[in-house]
Amino acid sequence: MGRIVQTGDTPAKRRNMHRRSCAEVIRLLAERHTIDDEWADMVSFLVFSLRGIGETIEQSARAWDDRNYWKKAEALRHKWRWTNSKADEIGRMVMDEDWHLVSDELIGLIPHFADVTITNITRGPDWWVGARKALVKEFERPGPTTPSP
Secondary structure, eight states, X not given: OOOOOOOSOOHHHHHHHHHHHHHHHHHHHHHOOSOOHHHHHHHHHHHHHHHHHHHHHHHHHHHHHHTTOHHHHHHHHHHHTHHHHHHHHHHHHHHHTOHHHHHHHHXXXXXXXXXXXXXXXXXXXXXXXXXXXXXXXXXHXXXXXXXXX
């Protein structure tokens, strides 16, 4: 009997989708000359896409760990460790409306997505509309409370 190969949804496919989304939105943000509500939605969408990359990295690394390929798993984690921290940094900037700092962070992200070839834009406003509202709601969610003495 032959080996069964998973052809459906995999962490690698989702990671590539998130990388493509990041590359496209960074390109679109670079072409914009005004900071408006749509710009804020696009930046927030970028935060969610960076988090998505981080999630797929951990899923892939756990699969490598399960097969005792711990060196490969750690190399993967090391290569992509920056995604979650950048998502958190940019998310805080969106919450504080530090748009001038966001622009600098976007420039720093360009080399990470330089290998993604974009011949035409496949993501449109329906991908990011409401992303800022969702990010704000997420940040406003109360964390665990500690009982007072």
